[in-house]
Amino acid sequence: xxxxxxxxxxxxxxxxxxxxxxxxxxxxxxxxxxxxxxxxxxxxxxxxxxxxxxxxxxxxxxxxxxxxxxxxxxxxxxxxxxxxxxxxxxxxxxxxxxxxxxxxxxxxxxxxxxxxxxxxxxxxxxxxxxxxxxxxxxxxxxxxxxxxxxxxxxxxxxxxxxxxxxxxxxxxxxxxxxxxxxxxxxxxxxxxxxxxxxxxxxxxxxxxxxxxxxxxxxxxxxxxxxxxxxxxxxxxxxxxxxxxxxxxxxxxxxxxxxxxxxxxxxxxxxxxxxxxxxxxxxxxxxxxxxxxxxxxxxxxxxxxxxxxxxxxxxxxxxx
Amino acid sequence: xxxxxxxxxxxxxxxxxxxxxxxxxxxxxxxxxxxxxxxxxxxxxxxxxxxxxxxxxxxxxxxxxxxxxxxxxxxxxxxxxxxxxxxxxxxxxxxxxxxxxxxxxxxxxxxxxxxxxxxxxxxxxxxxxxxxxxxxxxxxxxxxxxxxxxxxxxxxxxxxxxxxxxxxxxxxxxxxxxxxxxxxxxxxxxxxxxxx
Numbered sequence: 001x002x003x004x005x006x007x008x009x010x011x012x013x014x015x016x017x018x019x020x021x022x023x024x025x026x027x028x029x030x031x032x033x034x035x036x037x038x039x040x041x042x043x044x045x046x047x048x049x050x051x052x053x054x055x056x057x058x059x060x061x062x063x064x065x066x067x068x069x070x071x072x073x074x075x076x077x078x079x080x081x082x083x084x085x086x087x088x089x090x091x092x093x094x095x096x097x098x099x100x101x102x103x104x105x106x107x108x109x110x111x112x113x114x115x116x117x118x119x120x121x122x123x124x125x126x127x128x129x130x131x132x133x134x135x136x137x138x139x140x141x142x143x144x145x146x147x148x149x150x151x152x153x154x155x156x157x158x159x160x161x162x163x164x165x166x167x168x169x170x171x172x173x174x175x176x177x178x179x180x181x182x183x184x185x186x187x188x189x190x191x192x193x194x195x196x197x198x199x200x201x202x203x204x205x206x207x208x209x210x211x212x213x214x215x216x217x218x219x220x221x222x223x224x225x226x227x228x229x230x231x232x233x234x235x236x237x238x239x240x241x242x243x244x245x246x247x248x249x250x251x252x253x254x255x256x257x258x259x260x261x262x263x264x265x266x267x268x269x270x271x272x273x274x275x276x277x278x279x280x281x282x283x284x285x286x287x288x289x290x291x292x293x294x295x296x297x298x299x300x301x302x303x304x305x306x307x308x309x310x311x312x313x314x315x316x317x318x319x
Numbered sequence: 320x321x322x323x324x325x326x327x328x329x330x331x332x333x334x335x336x337x338x339x340x341x342x343x344x345x346x347x348x349x350x351x352x353x354x355x356x357x358x359x360x361x362x363x364x365x366x367x368x369x370x371x372x373x374x375x376x377x378x379x380x381x382x383x384x385x386x387x388x389x390x391x392x393x394x395x396x397x398x399x400x401x402x403x404x405x406x407x408x409x410x411x412x413x414x415x416x417x418x419x420x421x422x423x424x425x426x427x428x429x430x431x432x433x434x435x436x437x438x439x440x441x442x443x444x445x446x447x448x449x450x451x452x453x454x455x456x457x458x459x460x461x462x463x464x465x466x467x468x469x470x471x472x473x474x475x476x477x478x479x480x481x482x483x484x485x486x487x488x489x490x491x492x493x494x495x496x497x498x499x500x501x502x503x504x505x506x507x508x509x510x511x512x513x514x515x
């Protein structure tokens with residue numbers, strides 16, 4: 001009975017949101033100098049007012065009007081944080097990954113690796129079709145490229161700039177553009193919860209089989225939402241390019257988008273690493289299947305019975 | 320111990336004199352062969368068309384003493400001369416745009432000359448003082464434009480200002496000119512004693 005309690009059924013969600021809430025609170029409250037009051041009001045102002053210039057209250061003096069027209073409003077709301085972040089956080093960014101990898105190493109040491117017993121490796125079941133594998137590996141390749149090139153500023157900090165970091169930056173923008181359709185396809189292909197809404201032959205062909213366990217579901221939705229945040233903010237940062245004459249109208253919006261981009265990338269990176277660990281490191285044999293698309297039946301019986309059940313249902317093998 | 324007091328070069332635009340002719344913008348673009356889409360200088364006007372309330376100001380890099388662009392640049396491409404002019408090294412610049420996020424004046428400009436409009440190296444006002452390349456060399460001109468400072472000349476924008484609204488020079492001297500204009504009514508150019 002204990003296992004079916006609300007807490008046990010939802011502990012992945014509870015731990016995730018409690019953890020994110022705690023870390024987020026500490027980070028936002030104590031480690032950043034952004035004017036959060038302005039940050040929130042500005043977003044609401046965009047949504048309900050439709051204006052991007054960041055002027056929440058009309059100027060009350062000609063000085064303020066001139067200042068807003070020439071420079072844009074509320075410089076101190078975002079810009080000082082950007083200045084701090086570019087110098088201080090770049091030096092600590094490596095330690096975030098070290099800490100995260102250390103966490104997974106600890107989990108590996110204590111929990112070990114699940115290794116299914118496969119006595120009949122020839123009895124294979126196709127789990128991922130060619131289209132799904134194509135999308136998955138394209139997404140993997142693009143995400144690796146985006147992660148590496150996304151560190152162009154960190155590389156630049158270490159190398160003192162130059163053509164390599166410049167090339168990486170340009171490549172990041174181009175790769176991000178290519179990721180837009182791939183992210184969309186990946187979001188559709190991995191939308192296992194769609195089966196709760198509709199089940200037809202097309203979704204069966206497109207959506208990968210199985211149902212989400214709570215943690216994987218969280219990872220999926222973070223991928224979709226944070227991916228959307230990255231794409232929208234990245235696209236805006238790139239294409240909303242204020243020139244000398246339009247700077248005051250758009251620079252505040254562009255500054256805010258930088259936060260959305262960095263916030264989304266941090267969260268997405270965490271859950272992607274979590275996914276890589278849980279799917280490829282914590283379970284033996286998953287990696288090969290992602291290439292061939294096929295898994296031994298016994299592997300699925302022990303590791304992913306829901307996938308096997310759905311595939312068998314599809315073939316009408318289950319009575 | 321040195322007590323040498325260096326000049327601190329600054330621009331000042333007297334908004335009561337600026338007539339939004341954009342002569343400074345054109346002069347700058349022409350002198351430095353600034354590419355299309357990049358403006359090192361701009362003129363901002365508010366209350367346009369409202370008689371008595373319309374004011375314009377010519378703006379470029381303000382060559383801040385504590386320049387945010389220099390603080391934020393991850394590759395340290397900015398350097399500040401002893402006379403206060405903020406310059407940058409395009410060979411180091413990676414075009415990340417952080418200086419644009421940090422600058423209160425929108426001075427850093429990026430040519431969209433990469434593939435699919437990706438940003439190029441940052442470009443901004445040099446106060447006609449060139450860059451780190453050899454003074455008055457072809458390389459310096461191609462990357463940064465003219466080095467009029469090295470020739471003892473006033474920056475192109477200020478030299479072309481028809482109403483003498485745009486002043487440039489050591490901040491003390493600029494302040495003296497503004498003070499003179501404010502107190503010597505009826506003698507030469509006279510303006511109000513206050514700014515915005």
